[in-house]
Amino acid sequence: MAEEQRATVAGWGNTARANQHIVTPTSAQEIEELLHHAKHGVIPRGLGRSYGDPAQVAGGTVLSNAALQEFGPIDRTTGLVTLGSGVSIDNLLSVAIPHGFFVPVTPGTRQVTIGGAIASDIHGKNHHVDGSFMNHVQSLDLVTPTGLVHVSPTKDPDLFWATAGGMGLTGVILRATIKLLKIDSAYVTVDTTRHQNLDEVMAAMIEGDHRYRYSVAWVDCMTSGARLGRGVLTRGDHAPADVAQGRASAEDAIPTKPRLSIPFDAPSGLLNRLSITAFNEAWFRRAPKNKVGGIERISTFFHPLDGVANWNRLYGQRGFVQYQFVVPDDQADTIRLAIERLSSSKVPSFLAVLKRFGPANLSPMSFPTPGWTLALDLPVGPPALPAVLDELDQLVGQAGGRVYFAKDSRMSPASVAQMYPRIEAFRSVLNRVDPDGVMVSDLARRLNLRGTSNA
Amino acid sequence: MRDAFGQPQSAIVFGGTSDIAQATVRQLVAKRLDRVVLVGRNATALGELQQALTNSGCSTVEIVVSDAADPHSAPRAVDDAFAALGQPADLVLMAVGLLGDQRANDDSAERTAEMFTVNTTWPAAVLAGVRGRMVAQGYGQLVVLSSVAAIRTRRANYAYGAGKMGLDGYARGLAASLAGTGVTVQIVRPGFVTTKMTAHLDKGPFATTADAVATVIVKGLATKSTVLYAPGMVKFVFAILRHLPEALWRRLPG
Numbered sequence: 200m201a202e203e204q205r206a207t208v209a210g211w212g213n214t215a216r217a218n219q220h221i222v223t224p225t226s227a228q229e230i231e232e233l234l235h236h237a238k239h240g241v242i243p244r245g246l247g248r249s250y251g252d253p254a255q256v257a258g259g260t261v262l263s264n265a266a267l268q269e270f271g272p273i274d275r276t277t278g279l280v281t282l283g284s285g286v287s288i289d290n291l292l293s294v295a296i297p298h299g300f301f302v303p304v305t306p307g308t309r310q311v312t313i314g315g316a317i318a319s320d321i322h323g324k325n326h327h328v329d330g331s332f333m334n335h336v337q338s339l340d341l342v343t344p345t346g347l348v349h350v351s352p353t354k355d356p357d358l359f360w361a362t363a364g365g366m367g368l369t370g371v372i373l374r375a376t377i378k379l380l381k382i383d384s385a386y387v388t389v390d391t392t393r394h395q396n397l398d399e400v401m402a403a404m405i406e407g408d409h410r411y412r413y414s415v416a417w418v419d420c421m422t423s424g425a426r427l428g429r430g431v432l433t434r435g436d437h438a439p440a441d442v443a444q445g446r447a448s449a450e451d452a453i454p455t456k457p458r459l460s461i462p463f464d465a466p467s468g469l470l471n472r473l474s475i476t477a478f479n480e481a482w483f484r485r486a487p488k489n490k491v492g493g494i495e496r497i498s499t500f501f502h503p504l505d506g507v508a509n510w511n512r513l514y515g516q517r518g519f520v521q522y523q524f525v526v527p528d529d530q531a532d533t534i535r536l537a538i539e540r541l542s543s544s545k546v547p548s549f550l551a552v553l554k555r556f557g558p559a560n561l562s563p564m565s566f567p568t569p570g571w572t573l574a575l576d577l578p579v580g581p582p583a584l585p586a587v588l589d590e591l592d593q594l595v596g597q598a599g600g601r602v603y604f605a606k607d608s609r610m611s612p613a614s615v616a617q618m619y620p621r622i623e624a625f626r627s628v629l630n631r632v633d634p635d636g637v638m639v640s641d642l643a644r645r646l647n648l649r650g651t652s653n654a
Numbered sequence: 655m656r657d658a659f660g661q662p663q664s665a666i667v668f669g670g671t672s673d674i675a676q677a678t679v680r681q682l683v684a685k686r687l688d689r690v691v692l693v694g695r696n697a698t699a700l701g702e703l704q705q706a707l708t709n710s711g712c713s714t715v716e717i718v719v720s721d722a723a724d725p726h727s728a729p730r731a732v733d734d735a736f737a738a739l740g741q742p743a744d745l746v747l748m749a750v751g752l753l754g755d756q757r758a759n760d761d762s763a764e765r766t767a768e769m770f771t772v773n774t775t776w777p778a779a780v781l782a783g784v785r786g787r788m789v790a791q792g793y794g795q796l797v798v799l800s801s802v803a804a805i806r807t808r809r810a811n812y813a814y815g816a817g818k819m820g821l822d823g824y825a826r827g828l829a830a831s832l833a834g835t836g837v838t839v840q841i842v843r844p845g846f847v848t849t850k851m852t853a854h855l856d857k858g859p860f861a862t863t864a865d866a867v868a869t870v871i872v873k874g875l876a877t878k879s880t881v882l883y884a885p886g887m888v889k890f891v892f893a894i895l896r897h898l899p900e901a902l903w904r905r906l907p908g
């Protein structure tokens with residue numbers, strides 16, 4: 200039987216903590232029983248890499264996907280593989296890369312599970328070419344409070360798409376079949392360019408992103424005036440087989456352990472305006488002005504932060520929030536306004552990540568929609584921060600954009616209604632598969648995602 | 655739910671019409687607070703605040719009438735308040751207090767008993783009733799209004815000070831008892847606050863306003879400090895004053 204304990208957890212941002220039961224079921228049957236007997240709300244949890252509160256439910260039961268580790272085999276001709284929802288992208292890559300396969304979409308860390316990747320419908324640096332994670336999922340098995348179902352884009356498509364970006368609220372994903380990407384080496388060819396301000400960065404992306412599978416820019420939000428939003432653009436593609444000749448074998452290109460670890464919370468305030476400005480400056484100077492055809496290991500290119508375990512603890516006891524939003528292409532000016540607002544309010548921010556999204560999929564709740572997305576890490580502490588972020592919500596909402604649930608920990612319910620106009624379609628699926636409202640998270644309560652307002 | 659900045663969406667306020675409670679609730683409503691239960695003695699005053707909060711956009715404002723002079727009313731007040739809220743309370747603010755007139759209390763057993771009932775017994779009993787519910791919720795913030803008077807009693811208001819001392823000590827123990835439950839306790843020790851409770855008195859040193867105390871509370875919600883001072887500097891002043899020889903302490907003004 201599943202083990203049960205009580206524990207206090209928070210998201211990656213280490214902000215609002217919640218105490219609840221944590222269970223680690225091992226089978227569909229156990230999950231069904233748990234959902235059947237739950238009294239105070241249940242939500243699945245993966246590796247807790249969401250920043251806020253989607254994978255916790257204070258006073259209820261968190262259902263860890265850690266024991267759902269079914270794996271493969273990988274079909275060598277089609278790249279199709281069926282994985283338990285608890286398999287991490289890290290595990291998957293360590294098996295797939297040596298066999299010449301890569302995940303179709305990877306976030307900035309390998310420490311996320313398949314369940315978390317689907318529930319947030321995650322995106323990577325290739326969204327403009329390949330779309331989000333769910334675009335590569337062929338089907339999935341889901342334990343809803345009304346039973347176990349097999350869904351796909353043709354079999355109960357409403358439930359399939361509501362599960363994409365559904366933040367765990369449609370039920371517990373048991374396993375998913377996904378299509379991997381064939382690669383010829385464990386390396387990436389990379390072009391890096393440095394740009395003096397935001398306009399230059401954006402112009403370069405509009406001009407050339409289509410030539411690369413992967414593209415992302417890091418912009419500095421601590422600069423102002425003519426250098427506002429200066430940035431470094433890195434773009435790349437999987438390298439052909441001959442590039443790997445004479446280099447370390449594929450296995451060596453996979454890091455097994457982080458090189459550094461932050462064991463305790465740092466004092467809050469360690470990351471302040473001064474230290475962050477200095478960091479951003481050093482980082483900008485270090486980047487090459489223009490370097491074409493560099494060769495990087497997959498791990499360096501996709502997951503540089505994974506080299507330092509628990510780096511979130513550098514933000515100290517108060518933790519930090521991440522603000523990520525997207526606005527349509529014709530509202531690109533919102534990106535500038537947001538950076539200006541942060542820069543003028545003296546709220547310290549590490550490098551922000553700027554990227555262009557391609558077309559959206561059919562999910563009503565999935566975050567990526569065509570346009571520009573910006574993600575910022577912000578330490579909790581500056582008194583101006585909550586109000587500045589509320590202002591940005593307004594700006595983004597009015598521009599027809601939205602904020603990403605997987606990163607949110609402070610939005611208001613009113614903004615959600617504006618930013619996710621198809622939320623009623625999502626709610627009607629929830630009412631069908633979970634009429635008693637068994638699936639609940641702190642995120643869902645805070646943002647009134649179920650629309651009951653009393654959850 | 656409270657958010658990453660510790661800002662609540664739902665709250666129960668005991669002593670809802672006290673100046674500090676009103677100022678705090680108004681500031682919280684300007685942020686995320688949307689559902690409030692006000693517990694107090696004076697139905698008319700509660701009704702006025704209810705109207706004001708509804709006008710400023712709160713979706714639910716409920717009233718529970720309860721008199722802190724009757725310690726037996728405490729369990730009922732807790733039950734009624736949580737029932738009226740109908741959902742977990744992100745925040746419980748304990749702002750009940752009675753400053754009294756020390757000269758009149760000096761020789762009165764009855765009035766002194768009332769001072770301790772209102773300042774200590776009733777609030778502590780309510781907090782005990784709230785504790786179990788918050789633990790079951792798995793999260794929540796308890797804010798208890800104490801006073802710098804709780805640090806060391808003085809001639810001018812020793813019944814009040816001693817009463818707050820009891821509550822302050824209780825709240826600190828309560829905080830310790832809640833470690834690891836996801837529920838936190840914060841104790842607020844304001845200096846001399848110019849409110850309707852003190853309007854008839856001379857302003858003491860370190861005078862502050864209800865709004866300033868409210869600001870300290872609202873900001874404090876985002877921190878992990880167990881004890882908050884308002885204004886912040888009274889913390890350092892009292893760190894010294896509490897060790898003054900008795901003879902000197904008595905001669906301090908105010």
Ligand SMILES: Cc1cc2nc3c(=O)[nH]c(=O)nc-3n(C[C@H](O)[C@H](O)[C@H](O)COP(=O)(O)OP(=O)(O)OC[C@H]3O[C@@H](n4cnc5c(N)ncnc54)[C@H](O)[C@@H]3O)c2cc1C
Pocket residue numbers: 211242243244245246247248249250253254264284285305306307308310311312313314315316318319320321322323365366367368370371372373504605606640
């Ligand atoms: C350093 C870093 C970089 C990141 N970069 C990116 C990025 O580039 N792009 C991007 O899109 N995201 C990014 N993220 C966010 C991350 O990819 C998502 O938050 C992801 O959902 C985390 O997966 P997890 O396994 O940790 O899930 P958790 O955070 O534990 O849970 C996330 C959600 O998934 C649900 N869930 C988990 N398992 C299941 C299941 N079995 N069935 C149903 N629901 C389930 C939970 O209920 C919750 O709602 C990044 C995060 C970090 C820390």
